[in-house]
Amino acid sequence: MSVRITFITAGRILRQLLNDRRTVGLILAVPALIIALISAIMDDSPQVFDTVGLILLAAFPFMLMFMITSITLLRERTGGTLERLMTTPTGKLDLVVGYALAFGAAAAAQTTVAATVAFVFLGLDTAGPAWVVLLICIVTSMLGMALGLFVSAFATTEFQAIQFMPVFVIPQLFLCGLIWPADQMAGWLQGVSDALPLTYAVKALTEVQLNPEVTDAMWGYLAVVFGAVLVATVLGAATLRRRTN
């Protein structure tokens, strides 16, 4: 792996992203608007918003990054540039980590906007510090990105890539504790829930919500999410083939 080529690759991907002004606008505004909508819906029950809004702050960037990344990498695959890159000194990890850096930066910008809106304007309240919430959300959106990188290997068209979302993202959203507390699900579903990385992001957020101090348990849960990011990134690199049929 070459650090130099990784950064050149990340720079190229960011430049592509910045050239598309409408996408930049959507990336920055959409999660903040969704949070605002949820806040308006739950206007009468601010404590419910404190739970649901907090989870959505992580869940929406997770979902968006999954979509954006899987489609962008798919375009690289179908547009012939991936094959070309595989004949250059670019390594598989250079490319995948380049994507992770570029979209990680986009995820950080997106989450910062959404979290600022939620905490400053919508009155989102947690016992713990907001910067930890932000950190959890950024790592969670990187999870979405890493899963998107991995999953894009199994799609041959953008149409298929979009349809992987109900497969890889929606069950995680349903089982992570967003719509129903995990400890009230059937035993086997709790087992499934425990096996999904997004669940640990929600557990980490719950720690911040309840405890004024940053707890060890929070760091443990966050480490699980980050570990899943690394695993998905390496798996994503492993799906790239220099030789194809």
Add this chain to the structure above:
Amino acid sequence: MPPTPAAAVAVTDLVVDRGKKPVLKNVSTAIAAGSVTGLLGPSGSGKTTFIRAVVGTQQVKSGTVEVLGHPAGSKPLRRRVAYVTQDASIYRDLSVKANVAYFAALYGKNRHEAMHAVERVGMGDHADRLAGNLSGGQKTRTSLACALVIEPEVLVLDEPTVGLDPVIREELWDQFRELARQGATLLVSSHVMDEADRCDRLLLLREGRFIADDTPADLRASTGTDNLEAAFLHLIRSLEGVN
């Protein structure tokens, strides 16, 4: 056959299947360093598959492909071999300049060298335009600039002149000749026979087999025709006559 000491590309008994379909049926050739070799044949004859085997992106069933003494696609070759795909492999959402600068940077070349490559393919006036907004020929030239900028020792081009203005086509062929004069080895595929005369050597591919591997002059002489289109036809007919 006389030995070719300075073979830049050596292909031996290459067999490639795509799916269940045999695409290359045991082909062998040696391409001399510092030459322009034309890979000619109708669409579907296996030209792109052969080219992908040379750059090492094609899974092969058997046989060997060596480039500059290394197995095709191996790590040391990734700095020395450039590949221009048939459909322009460039980023539509980047400008011409940014595309070339990106590939240049992968090889440690600077923006000035990138701009020089943009000028060489006659895209200087369009350097700031987004690649997605270019015409087909302009995209091809941008893709070519991304390969020229790295100053490869072996340049492999898949149908690089399709849909180009005749003047630009002429200029590009002059550049290919100049690169070969400076020592580079070029493998250029085409389905247009009138480009064959610009090559030092021709490989005629038909249905996964080479039906000729010769210089244009010898090909004309051996088939008793004065143009290469007719020579190609003559070869096909005589082969079919044998079968």
